[in-house]
Amino acid sequence: MVRYRVRGGNPLKGTAFIQGAKNAVLPMIGAALLAARGRTVLRNVPIIEDVRRAVELAETIGAKVELHEAERTLVIDASTLTSPVLPAEIARRFRGSVLFVPALLHRLGEAIIEGVGGCNLGSRNLDFHYLGYKRLGAAVDEGDAVIHVKSAGLTGATLYLDTPSHTGTENLIMAAALGRGTTVIENAALEPEVLDVIDMLTRMGAKISGGGTGFITVQGVEELQAVEHTVMPDRLDAGVFAMAAAVTGGEVNLVGADLDHLGVVRYKLEQMGVEFADHGAVLHVRRDRPLRPINVITDTYPGFATDLQSPIMTVACLADGASYIHERIFDGRFALAAELNKMGADIEVKQNSAVVRGATPLTGTEVTAHDLRSGIALVLAGLAAEGETVIGSGYLIDRGHSYLAERMQALGADVRREISAP
Ligand SMILES: CC(=O)N[C@H]1[C@@H](OP(=O)(O)OP(=O)(O)OC[C@H]2O[C@@H](n3ccc(=O)[nH]c3=O)[C@H](O)[C@@H]2O)O[C@H](CO)[C@@H](O)[C@@H]1O
Ligand SMILES: C=C(OP(=O)(O)O)C(=O)O
Helix, strand or coil: CEEEEEECCCCCEEEEECCECHHHHHHHHHHHCCCCCCEEEEECCCCCHHHHHHHHHHHHCCCEEEEECCCCEEEEECCCCCCCEECHHHHCCCHHHHHHHHHHHHHHCEEEECCCCCCCCCCCCCHHHHHHHHHCCCEEEECCCCEEEECCCCECCEEECCCCCHHHHHHHHHHHHCCECEEEEECCCCCHHHHHHHHHHHHHCCEEECCCCCEEEEECCCCCCCCEEECCECHHHHHHHHHHHHHHCCEEEEECCCHHHHCHHHHHHHHHCCEEEEECCEEEEECCCCCCCCEEEECCCCCECHHHHHHHHHHHHCCCEEEEEECCCCCCCCCHHHHHHHCCCCEEEECCEEEEEECCCCECCEEECCCHHHHHHHHHHHHHCECEEEEECCHHHHCCCCCHHHHHHCCCCEEEEEECCC
């Protein structure tokens, strides 16, 4: 049982190091499994629980993996894949398990998916993935508990996504990369992580064009080589640390944060009164004026990232006036509201919209993380609250933010992580 204890009141000051991106490293581990020879080296790997689960899963299917935590480096030898089974006990613990399917199809001719996990945010369908594999020639048997995908060799086709799914785009690119002939993917995702994965696959020898346009063409090749690649910085981690400065009236330098990757999040925070100054690879963030309320509509990149919707809900609690938040990506991403209300917030949720009436003083109490980002949003609330906030189900925070307590402490925050018997 992991818990976070936060004592609020300290304006954050100093330097934070932004971790490598969770949503880039997970598909990159999936990509590394496509290389039948050699060793892949991934650098700037975030030391998070999802990466540990991905390492366990890769080992379970036969890869040899070394996670060098101090060096933030993964070494993956996928020459020895032996099992097509993604077992429930690991695969259900993180979303990234779904990104192992293309490698299993190419390397072993089948993938047996006993479950896929990830944050509980309402419906999280995978139909675009399975329809895509079928159009590439695979047989998909969707049983109640287990999904079996089989292929004697994938063949290029025209594919489309009803909406630009992040992992859906990555999976269909990886499936097409070693297929025969040309694949076109329409309505593909534009997220920076997807472009970083395309960059890695291209260096592995894949022929991919159109990344970032929504219309991707993949020309299949015979084999892909193991390469070395540095994972891009995590824009969600950067957004959270920027908001930590915002809720405490602080001033921080974020090493490695890329302002361009924040998309609309940047402009919304500026409207609220947060100032950004871009000094090359260091992003300076400060807030020294009262917070203003905001309207937020989540969207795919470069729109407002749904993963930063929970953190900005905390910021909105401290703004003077009513903020409106409309969630368009997931149909169950407001579990945070009830937890913030326990701390003194005034948030009303109707279907996929929330009204946050601020500014309300927040008071520390016992609250629960329902998913990764509601967890980190409660840490932000704790930083601004009077007294102590104790956040249960802290494992969910550890899924996506590395060394959180240490990095917050370096900015002067009183954040502690504790482990106790369940
Ligand atoms: C590991 C990873 O990269 N996770 C990210 C990824 O999740 P993930 O890739 O799972 O999210 P998607 O972009 O696929 O899902 C977005 C929406 O599309 C729907 N959908 C998706 C696929 C499908 O086959 N059918 C379907 O209906 C989902 O139910 C959801 O409502 O993108 C999300 C949206 O930016 C982020 O919150 C997650 O942090
Ligand atoms: C929804 C998230 O992650 P996942 O897709 O891995 O559950 C997230 O990172 O906020």
